Amino acid sequence: MTSNTLAETAVDRFQDRIPASLYEVAWQYSLYDWYNAATSADLDWDLAPEHLAYLTPRAKSGLFGEPDSLITVYADLSDPQNPQLGTAETTDEAVEITTLTEAGRYQVGHSYPEGKTSSMTDYSITTHKGADAHHIAGLRDDAWGTNNIQDRFTDWAQSEYAEEVRKSAEPDEAAILEGLATLGDDDTAMDELADSFLRLVDSEDDEIEALITVRVKPPGATEYKYPGEVPVLNDVMRAKKADRLTSISVENAEGEATGYVSDTVEAVTGGSPGLFGMFGKKQREHFADLDTEGQSAWRNRPLSFDVAAAVAVAGSVFDDFYQPLGSSRRLYVLPYLATRGSETDPETFERFYREVFTELQSADTGEDGTLNETVTELFDSVRSAYSTDSDSSSELSLGTSSSLNYSTVRIAVVYQVTGNPDRVFFDTLDGVFRPLELEDAHNTVLCGMPFDSNGIFEGNPSPESSWLLGEPSNLTRLILYGVYFRRTTEPTRSSRQANETPGAGAADDSRFSPVKTLLTDGKLSAATLLENYLHQLVQDQREQFDDDGEYIAFPKRSVVEQYIQLRALTDAGFLDSSQTLSFETTPMIDEYDSRDDRLAQFLESHAALDGDPQRAVFILGGLVGRITAYQDYEDISSTLVRRYPVDYLTKQTVQEVTKEVLQMNNSYAEAEDSRSYQTLNRYTDRLPDLMLSATLNDWSLTEAELQWLYSLGIAYGLSDTSLDTDDEQSSEQPLAADDN
Template sequence: MLSPEAFRTEYSDEALAAELPDSPVGSLRDIQYLYGKLYTLATTGGGEYAPYLTPDAAGDLIDTDDSLVVVRVDLSAEQPQLADDDRGPVHVTRYTDDLVTEVAHCKYAAARGIDHSVTHQAGRNSDPEKLARYAKERLTKWAVDDVVQDAAADHDSGWIIDSLATLGEDEESLDRIETELTDALDGESATALLTVQVSLDGEEYLWPGQRDVFLSAMRERKLSKLVTKNKANDSSGEAIDIVTGAQTRTVGTADDPQNHFLGKQREKFPGLDVEQAWRSHPISEDSAVTVMNADAFTDACSFYALGAKVFYLPYPFGTITPEDARNLYRLLYDTLDDDGLNPVEAAYTKERGGDDVFEDAELRFYVSAVLAHQTSRYDVVGETLNGRLFYPRQLALAHNAVAETEPFTDDKWTAPLPTNENWALLAGSDDQLDSVTTGWYFTQTFAEHDDDEAAEDDPRIDALVAVLSGESIAVEQLLDEYTDRITADADDDDRDGFPVFRVASQFAQLCALADDELDLLSTTDDTKEPITREPTYETPPMETVEAILPDGGNPGESKLESFIEQTPAIAPSDDDDTTDQRRGAFLLGALVGAVGNYQGYDLGRSTTLIDQFPVKSITRTRIKKVTQEAIGKTVTYTREESRTVTKFDHIVERLRRTVLNPEPDEWVLDTDDLRFYYALGVTYGMNDRATSNETDEET
C-alpha cells in the first residue's frame, strides 16, 4: 500500500478528480465507495480490473520463500504443452510487491471453492501433494468453470483458456506437474499462491495480469457471485446506481464490509424478495466491487464496545476535492497503522499533536453499532452520518474538568461529594477519551447488562452512539439507569454500605453531559428541563473558609448553600417549583446521610437511618414520613448532647422550609427523579464533615 507521501506523488489532481465521485457524501454506500476507491488506487492502481484484485489476501506471502508456484504453458505449437525450456514446466519462486498486479489474484472464500482468478491461494503449510492438486486445478477446474467458459466464449482471446482446459485433459502433463512441483519443493510443505504463465510464441511467458482474457474471466466470475447470494438465481436488473447515478446493470446481493443490506437483513427492507433485491438497493457491478474493497479501512475505523462493533468512519464534508482525498487517505492510512487506538483516539492524538489534516468543521463521521446475533444476521443500531470528533473529545475534557470543580474538592471542610483516585469518573483520567469511545463511560454508571448478549435496546449503546454523533440523551433514560444501578448496588450483599462513589460518578457524568458546548441532554418533560442545564461550579483555588466566614460561621452551611445555588436542578426558582421539590428530595437525603453517618461512626450503630430508608423506598407518599423521622432523630441527638443548636441545623432548617411547601403528596416529580436526587443527598450528607479537628457546629 502506498504511503501518503507516495500517494500524493503518484496521483495528480487531474488523475484523482477522474476517480472521485461528483457529489458530496450522502450515505454509507458513498463512504464505502470512497474508501474502496482510495484503497484500490493505493494498492493495485487504476484501471478497469484493479478493483477486482485482492492484494491483501496474500499480503503475508510477499518476500517469503517458495511463496509462488507457476505452471508454465506453451501455446506456440499446434497442441498446448508444458514449457520445455531451461526454467521448466513448474517454477517455484518468491511472491514480491512487483508481482502483485501481474499475478492478479482475486480471492474467494476458501470454504466456497476455488478463487475467482486463475491464481489461487493455498492454505497455510500445504504439503506438496495438496499444492500439486491446486496447481493442476488451474487447468482442470478453473479453466472449465461455467462462468469462465462463458467469458472465454465472448473474448477474442478465449482460445487461450480453452487451450488450458485441453491441456488439463492430458494425464501425462498433469503427472509431470506433480512430479516437478514435488521436486522443486524437495518434498517440503509451503504456503503459496499458484498461478500460470502462458507463452504464445514459445519465448515470452506472460503473467495472468498481462493478458486481458484472464482478467476478464476473473471479473465475470466475481460478478456472478454478486447476484446469487442467499440462494438467489439472478438478483440483477437495469436501474440507477445509488453511488454513481448512472443507468446501468445493478446487482442486489453484493457483499458488504459492514453487513448492511444483505438479503437476510429483511428489517432494512420489509417484504424483500431476494430475486428483486436490486430494485430496493440498486448498486452497479463495479460500484459493488469497489465497496467491497473498503473492508481494510472500515475495519481500521471500527472497534468493539458493549458487545457491538462500532463504526466511526471519517469523511470530508461537502464535495470531495483531490486534496480532500489525499488528506482522507492519510488519515485512513495512519489509522490503519495505529496500534491499539480506536479511530476517535487516533484522530484526537493527531489533532493534539498538531498533525490533524482537517479542520473540525470539515470532517464528519458516519457512526453506527452493529450487533452480530448469528452468522449473516445483524442488527444495525444508532446510525447517523453527522458524527464529529468534537463530541467525544469535548465530553472527555468536560468530565475531567468537572472532577476538578468545588463539589469534588476538599479544603477545611470536605467536598460536597466524595472522590477516589480508583474511580476514574471522580478523579479525572488521561484515559477518559478511551472510556467515552468504548462505552465504559456508561458501563460504570448505568444498570448492569450482559455484554455477551448484546441487545439492540441496550441503553448504553444508545448513549454511546449519541455521544459519538452529538445527538442528545434523554434525561429520563439517564435517571432510570442511574436509579436501577444504585438500587442494585445497595442490594448487593458483596458490597459494603451505601454506593457513594457510584452516585458521585453518576452526578459527575450528568454535569459533563450538561456542558453548554455539548448540549447532550434533552427532555420532553418541562419539570426536568433544569437538569439539562450546566452547573456553574468554580474550579479551585477559591476563597478560604476564613475569608468566606470571617466571624466563625458554619463552613458546612456555606458549602451547602453554594452547592444548591450552583446546581440548576435544585436551585431556588421564582417560576419553577419543581426545583424546590427536587431540592427537598436532595435535602432529605442529605439529612438521612448525615444522621446515618453519625449513627454508624459516632454511635457505632450497625443499622442506620440510611439502611432504614433505602433509595428504593422513596416515593412522593413517603417523603413527609421520612422527613419527620429524620428530623426527629436530630432533635433526639441534640437533646442527648445538650446542644444549644439543632444538630445538622444547616440541613434541617432548609428541609423544613422546602418539604412542607407544598405538601409532598402534591409534588409532580416522578419516582426516578426523586430517588436519584435523594441518593445524591445521601451521598452529600455522608460526606458532609470537617477535614480538620475543628467542630462543624456550635455546642
Template sequence: MLTLEEFKEKYPPETLRKEIPESPISSLRGIQYLYGKLYTLATTGGGEYAPYLTPDAASDLIDTDDSLVVVRIDLSSENPQLADDKKGAVWVTRYADDLVQKVGHCKYPAARGIDHSVTHQAGRNSDPEKLARYAKERLTKWATDEVVTDAAATHDDGWIIRELAELAESEKVLEAIENEVIASLGGESATSLLTVQVKLETDGEYRWPGELDVFNEAMRQRKLSKLVTKNKADDSSGAATDLVTGTQSRTVGTSEDPQNYFLGKQRETFPGLDIEEAWRSHPISEDAAVTVMNAETFVEACTYRTFGAKVYYLPYFFGHQTPEKAYELYELLYSAVNEDEDVTPIERAYLNSREKDISETDLRFYVSAVMPHQMSRYDVFGETLNGQLHYPKELALTHNQLVTNASAFTTNAENNWTAPLPTNENWALLSETDDRLNSVSTGWYFHQTFAERDDEDADADDPRIEALVSVLSGNAIAVDVLLEEYVARIIDEESGDDEFDGFPSFLVASQFAQLCALADENLKLLTTTDPAKEPITRQPHYEQIIMDTLETIIATDGGHPAGSKLESFINETPALAPSRDDSDGSVTAERRGAFLLGALVGDVGSYQEYSEDRSTTLVDQYPVKSITRSRIKKVAQETIAKTLTYTRQEKKSGQSYPGTKADHIVDRLRETILNPDPDDWEIDTDDLRFYYALGVTYGMNDHPDWGKLQSDETDESEEEH
C-alpha cells in the same frame, strides 16, 4: 500499500482528481466507495481490473518459502503441453512484492469453491497432495467454469483458456502436474498461492495471468456473477441509476458489503424483498459494488469492539471532495491500518487532527454500532453520517474540568469546609485522567455508572451501547434512561454482599458528575419530553467559587459555611433551584425536598457512625430502594425527630447550639416537604430516588475539611514559635 509520500508522488492532484468522486458524501455507500477507490489506488493501482483484485488476501505469504506454486504451460505450438525448460512444468518459488500484480489474485471468500482468478489461495499448511489437487484444478475447475468459458467465448484471446481446458482432459498431463508438485515440495506441507504461466509464442516468455487481458476479463466476469446470484437469486440485476455515481448502468442487487448491510437475509430492512428484484431497492453498479467491497480493509481499521458490539467510526471530509482532502483522509486511513497503537479510531483521529491541524468542522464521521447474531443477522444502533469528533472529545475535557475545577467538587481555598460532593483519585469519574477520551470512546464511561448486566455483552436494546452511539454521533440521551440506570446501579450497590461497602457515595457522585458533563450547554447531550425533568438537562454553573472570603460567609450565613454552601449548591443546580415561576407544588420543589431529605439522612447518619459509633445508621435504615412518595413524610418526620434528639443530647453535654443540629438542612427541609403534602407529589420514582441518593452523598460529605483545619493549625503553631 503505498505510504502517504508514495501515494502523493504516484497520484499528483490532477491525476487524483480524475480518480475520486467530486460530489459530497451523502451516504454510507459513498464513504465505502471513496475508501475502496483510495485502497485500490494504493494497492493495485488504477486501471479497469484493479478494483477486482485482492492483494491483501495473501499478503502474509510474501517472501515465505514455497508460497507460490506455478503450473507452466506452453501454448506456442499446435498442441498445448506442459513446459519442458529448466524450470519445468511446475515451478515452486517465493511469492514476492513484484509478483502481486502479475499473479492477478482475486479471492472468493467462501468456505468451498475456487477463487475468482485462475490464481487460487490454498488453506494454511496444506499437504503436498492437496496442493497438487489445487494445481490441477487451475485447468479442471477454473478453466472449465461456466462463467469463465462464457467470457472466453466472447474474447479475442479466449483460445488461451480453451486450450487450458483441453489439457484438463489429459490424464497424463494431470498426473505429471501432481507428481511435479509433490516432488518439488519434498513431501512438506506449505501455505501457497497456485497459479499458471503460459507461453504464447515460440520464442516468447512465459507470461503471468495478470499480464493477459483474457485472464483478467474472465476473473472480472466470475466475480461479477456472484454479485447477482447470492442467496439463490438467478440474476438480480437490471438497468438503473447507480446510487453511488449517479450514472445509468447495469446495477446489481446481491453484492457483498464490508459492513454486512443490505444483505438478502436482512429481510426486515427491506420488507417484502424479492431477491430477484433487489437491484430496484438498492441499485449499485457492478464497478461501484466491487469498489465498495475493496473498502473492507479501511473500514475494519476504523472499527472496534465494545459490549460485544462492533462500533464503526468512519472518517470523511464534509463537502465536495478534493485531492487535498483525499490526501488527508488517506493519511488517516493509512495510519489506522498500519499503526499498532492500542487506541480507538476516535483517539487516533483526535491525535491526527491535532498534529495535522485538521479542521474538526470539516472532519465528519459515519457512526453506528452493529450487534451480530446467528444466520448473518445484525442489529444496528444509532446510525448517523453526522458524527463529529467534537462530542466525545469535549465530553472528556468537560468531565475532567468539572471534577477538578468546579466548586461542586472542589473545596474553596478560603474555606475550612468540604466541597458539596466528594472526589477520589481512585475513582476514574471523580478525578482528572488522561484516558478519559478512551473511557468515552469504549463505553467504559457508561459502564461505570449504568446498571450492571450479568452478561457484559450488550443486548439489542442495551442503554449502554445506545448512550455510547449517541455521544459519538452528537445525539442527545434521554435523561429518563439515565435516571433509571443510575438508580438501578445504586440499589444494586446498596444491596451488595459485602457488608462493609456501605452507601455508594462515590458512585452517586460519579453519576452526578456524568450528568453535569452531558448537560454542558456546548454539547447538549441530554433531552427529555417531560417538562418536569427539563431542568435536569440544563447545565449547572459551578465555575463561581461558592465562598470567596470570610466576610461573605459571615454576611450570608452568620459565620457558618455549611448553610451558604448548601444554598449555593441548590441555587446553582437547575434541577434543584427555585425559580420565579416555581410554585410550591412544582416537581422541582419536590426534587429539592427529596435532595434535602437525603442530605439530612446522610448528615445524621455520619454523625451516628462517627460520634455514636453506631453500626446501623439512618443511611442504612432508609436505603434508596425504600424511598417512595408514600414514605417521604414518614422518613422526614423520623429523621427530623432523630436530629432533635441528638441536639438535646449535645446540649446536655455542654455544647451550645443557637438552634437545631444541622439546622441549615432542617429549616429548608421543613419548608419544602410539607407544602404540598408528599402524598400529593407527582415526581417520578427514579427522579425522586436519584436526588435523594445525591442528597445522602451530600450530607455524608457535609463536615469540616479536617485536612485543611489540621494544616491551618500547624501553620498557626509554626507562626507562634
C-alpha cells in the same frame, strides 16, 4: 507512475459529492486501498484500479510466511502454437510448493468469494484450498473435487467468462487464454501435472492448505509472470466476479439505471453482498418489497459493478479499523474526506492517506495496542479544527507536521454485533461531533461550580479517583466505546449477579443504547437514565455493605459522576426531560458566607430542586449524609446510610425516615457537648416544614426521582465539611468507599 500521478488517478475516481452513505465511504476506502497497493514496493507494475478493486490480497493473510502455503503451476505459452507445461524455478517439475509471502500478495492476483463454500471456486485463476494431496492433484472425480491444480486449466480457463474476455482481447492476450484452455484439453499434460505434484509430497494423504496459482510465460516472452501481472487473467477474474453479483441468490439482477453511488446511467446490479451484514442480497427483510426474481432485482439498490466490487471487498479493508469490545461486539471508526472530487487535490488525498488512513490502519488493537491512542489523537485533531476557543491551527496531524485541513474530515462509526447473521446496532456518517460537544459540556461543568473553589464537590471526591472527575478530560473515545455510560448505569438492580449479561445490542444493553441515541441525533430519556442510575447505585452500595473497609458504605463518587453527566447532557441539549425533572442549572456564585449560604445557593441554582418535594428529599439526604459523617468520625458502625440505604426510601417510608433521622440528630445534640441543636440547622430548619407537613399523595415524584435526589443529598451532606467553619468536627474529612 509517481505517487503524485497515482494520487491524481485516485482523486479522479472520487465522487463529485460529499459521501452520503456507507457505500460512498466504502468506495473511498477502496481508493485508499488501491493507492496503498499502487505505491507499495511490493507492486512494481501497473495494476489497474478496476482490477485491484476486485482482488482480495489479504483474504488469506493467515498463510503469509507459512511453509508449503503456495502451490505454483508453470505454463509455457511463449509459442502460441505449442503451449506446454513449464519447469518450475525451484524443482525440475511443472509445479512447485513454496511459501506465500506478504510481498507476493498482489502478484498471485487472488480474488476470494465472500462466504465461500467448500466446492465454490475462486474468481481468480488463483484459488484457495485446504485438502489432501490427492484432491489438490485433481484426482478426485466427484462434484466436490474443485479447486485443484488441474481445474485451473480444465475449468477456469475454459469457462464462459474466459471465452467472453478472449473474444474481445488483443491477439497476444487472447493467446494466453487459448493456451491455458488447450493444456486443459490435453489429458497427457494433465496427468503429468498430477504426477509432478505428487512427486513433491510424501503421500497422497498429506493435508495441505495453500493458494494454488499458475505462472505463465506469455507469447514471445522469456520470463514467467504471476496472474496479478497479466491483465487478461485479471479481466477474466473481474468478469466472473461481476457475474456473481447478478446471479447468486438473485436472478437477473442487472439492468440499466443511475448508480446509487456513481450517479451515472450505466449497467448496475442489485446483487452485491452489502456492508457489515446490512442490505445483503440474502437479507431481503431490509428492503421493502424486494423482488429477487425476474428483471427488477437490480432496482432495489442499483450499484455499478465497480462500486459493487468495492463493497464486496470493503469488509477486509474495514477490518483494520475496528476496536473489539467483547461479547462479539465491534466498533468501527472510519475517518473519511467529506469533500467532492472536484474540490479534492492530490496533495489532500495523499496527506489524508498518510496521516489518517495508514496511521489508523496500522495501529494495533488490544490492551497493549496503539489503536486507542491513535483514535484519541485523531479526535483531538478534529476537535482543534472546529474549536472556537483554540488559537491552534486546524492544519494538524497525528503527531507530524502537516497541512491537512481536519475540518474536511468526518468519521463514520458503525457498531456491529457479529454472529449468524452479523447485525448492525447503529451506524452514522458523523460519529464524533456530538461526542465532542458532550465532552466539552462535561469539562465545562467540571471547571465551574460546585467543583471550583469552595464548591461542595471541590476535590471531593478526588479528581484522581475517576476519569469522569478529572478535568479537562478527553472523553470522546470513551463516549463512543460506551464506557462513559457503562461507568454510571446498570440495566437492572441485579444485573451484576445475573447469570447472563444483557445481550450485545439488545434493548437492555445500557452501555450502547445511550450511545446509539446520541450518535443518531436523538435525545436520551432522562427518566430511563435515572432508573439506570439507581440500578448502579443500589448495586454499588450493596457491594460496599459487604466490604468491611474503613470507608463510609455509600457510593458518593458514583452519584457525583451521575450528577456531572446529567448536567453535561442537559447543557449539550442531548437530554429529554419532558417526562421527569429538569436538570437545568443557573450559574452559582463561588463565594459564600457560610455553609447555610452555600446550601441555599445550591438549591436555588438547580431546577431539579425547585419544588418542595424535591427539596425535602434532597435535604433529608443531606442530613443523613452529615449524621453519617459524624457517626464515622465517632467510629459508630451502624451508620444511617446503612440503616436507610438508597433503595429503602419510598413515598411510603420517607416521612418515617425523616422523623427517625431528626430524632437521632437531637439525641446526638443532647449527648455530645461539642454539638448543639444548631449544629445542622441548615438542614433541620428546612426539613420539618417541607417534609412532615407534606401530603405525599400530592407528590408527583417517581421512585427513581425520589431515590436519586436522596442519593444526591447524601453525597452533598458527606461533602459538607469546608468553608473554615467549625459547627461540627471541621477537621473531619469522611471518605465514602469509592472516594479514594
